[in-house]
Each structure stands twice: as C-alpha cells, then as structure tokens.
Amino acid sequence: EDQVTQSPEALRLQEGESSSLNCSYTVSGLRGLFWYRQDPGKGPEFLFTLYSAGEEKEKERLKATLTKKESFLHITAPKPEDSATYLCAVPNQAGTALIFGKGTTLSVSS
Amino acid sequence: EPEVTQTPSHQVTQMGQEVILRCVPISNHLYFYWYRQILGQKVEFLVSFYNNEISEKSEIFDDQFSVERPDGSNFTLKIRSTKLEDSAMYFCASSEATRDRVFFGPGTRLTVL
Numbered sequence: 320e321d322q323v324t325q326s327p328e329a330l331r332l333q334e335g336e337s338s339s340l341n342c343s344y345t346v347s348g349l350r351g352l353f354w355y356r357q358d359p360g361k362g363p364e365f366l367f368t369l370y371s372a373g374e375e376k377e378k379e380r381l382k383a384t385l386t387k388k389e390s391f392l393h394i395t396a397p398k399p400e401d402s403a404t405y406l407c408a409v410p411n412q413a414g415t416a417l418i419f420g421k422g423t424t425l426s427v428s429s
Numbered sequence: 430e431p432e433v434t435q436t437p438s439h440q441v442t443q444m445g446q447e448v449i450l451r452c453v454p455i456s457n458h459l460y461f462y463w464y465r466q467i468l469g470q471k472v473e474f475l476v477s478f479y480n481n482e483i484s485e486k487s488e489i490f491d492d493q494f495s496v497e498r499p500d501g502s503n504f505t506l507k508i509r510s511t512k513l514e515d516s517a518m519y520f521c522a523s524s525e526a527t528r529d530r531v532f533f534g535p536g537t538r539l540t541v542l
Contacts, residue, residue, distance in 0.1 A: 351529065353531065355533075360518075360536075360538075361535055361536065362433075362520050362533035362534050362535045362536045363472065363520070363533045364533070365530055365531065365532055365533070368529050368530060406471075406472065408472075410528075411474075411485075413484075413485060414528060415477045415479075415484050415485035416462070416474040416477055416485055416487070417464075417472075417474060417531060418474070419471050419472040419473070420471065421470075421471045422471065
C-alpha cells in the first residue's frame with residue numbers, strides 16, 4: 320500500500336498560470352514532510368520540510384502547506400524554468416529513511 | 430554551498446561484475462544514505478548509515494550490496510555481482526544530526542549489460 324500519493328501525475332501550465340500539486344500520506348505520527356524538485360537525469364534538490372498542520376514555507380514562486388493528511392505545493396505565476404518533477408517524501412517510522420511518492424511532472428510553456 | 434558529490438557519473442558494466450559507486454557527503458553531516466531510481470519509477474531507499482554502521486536497510490539491499498565509509502570523507506556502495514535489474518540511477522544523500530534536511534547527490538547512472 321502506497322504511503323505517499325501524489326497528484327496529478329502530470330500537469331501542463333501556461334506561463335503565469337498558478338496551480339497546486341497535492342501530496343497525501345498515510346503514515347501515522349508524521350515526522351516531517353519533504354518536498355524536492357528533480358530535473359531529468361539529476362538528483363532530487365531539497366526544497367522544504369514541513370512538520371505540523373498549518374505550517375507554510377515559501378521559496379520564490381513556490382509555497383508548501385501542510386494539513387493532517389496532505390500537503391500542497393502551490394506554484395504562483397510559474398515560469399518555464401519551473402518545469403521539473405516535484406517529489407514528496409515522508410520519513411519511515413524509525414526516521415531512518417524517506418518514502419517517496421511517484422512525483423508530479425510539471426511542464427510550463429511560454 | 431556544500432554539496433554531495435558522486436563518482437562516476439555513469440558506469441557501464443557486464444552482468445556478474447562488481448561495481449563500486451563512490452560518494453563524498455557534506456562534511457559536517459552524520460547520516461548517510463543510498464537510494465536508487467529505476468528509469469521512470471520512484472526513488473527507493475536502499476540503506477542508511479550512522480556512526481559507522483548500517484542503521485536501516487530495505488528489502489532491495491540484499492547480500493549483493495554492501496556499504497563502507499573507508500575514511501573520514503568517502504562513502505561507498507558496492508554491488509558484488511551485478512544483475513540486469515540493477516540498472517538504475519543511484520543517489521547518495523546525507524543529513525545533519527537533526528535530519529530535517531536530506532541532501533542528495535547528482536547520481537551515478539549504472540548500466541548493466
């Protein structure tokens with residue numbers, strides 16, 4: 320059973336068209352929720368860690384929010400350079416490993 | 430800003446051969462990890478390493494795999510007898526004591542023929 324589910328799998332936006340990506344999780348006793356950006360053929364690039372419901376973090380055009388069952392990555396007025404796969408991950412029970420979702424592949428066209 | 434580095438960037442090997450993938454974690458980090466990503470699939474955990482020993486390993490990390498921290502800077506993953514299904518991107522990662530940020534390296538693409 321997947322513990323981290325991301326939706327949609329793929330998202331196409333026009334430049335400037337804001338949207339949100341979703342990450343839902345089923346682990347109990349959340350020890351943090353991690354967001355990463357991954358470009359093709361590259362390693363995941365750390366974006367944010369969120370710990371408690373209601374927490375928000377921002378970086379440029381990205382804002383991550385957390386509820387008790389899901390997290391959203393809001394992209395405001397995206398640019399073509401925001402095109403990438405965005406990954407969500409949660410720690411396992413022991414906190415010794417990250418469990419990743421399959422990711423949302425975002426394409427932003429000008 | 431400090432980064433995790435990995436060598437080589439691409440390794441091609443014959444089935445049954447041994448390979449060693451190398452990583453230099455960020456210098457003040459205490460936790461080290463290997464993950465892999467088969468093409469088109471999600472990132473999967475292999476092993477975590479802390480205080481010179483394995484702290485957790487996944488079902489994927491069987492007897493063909495081993496890790497080592499031979500000195501104060503390097504962290505290696507060895508696959509003793511590679512199989513076709515070992516073809517993947519292998520990522521090294523490291524984190525500080527708090528583990529609130531996990532940084533990944535650029536990866537080694539392993540191709541087993």
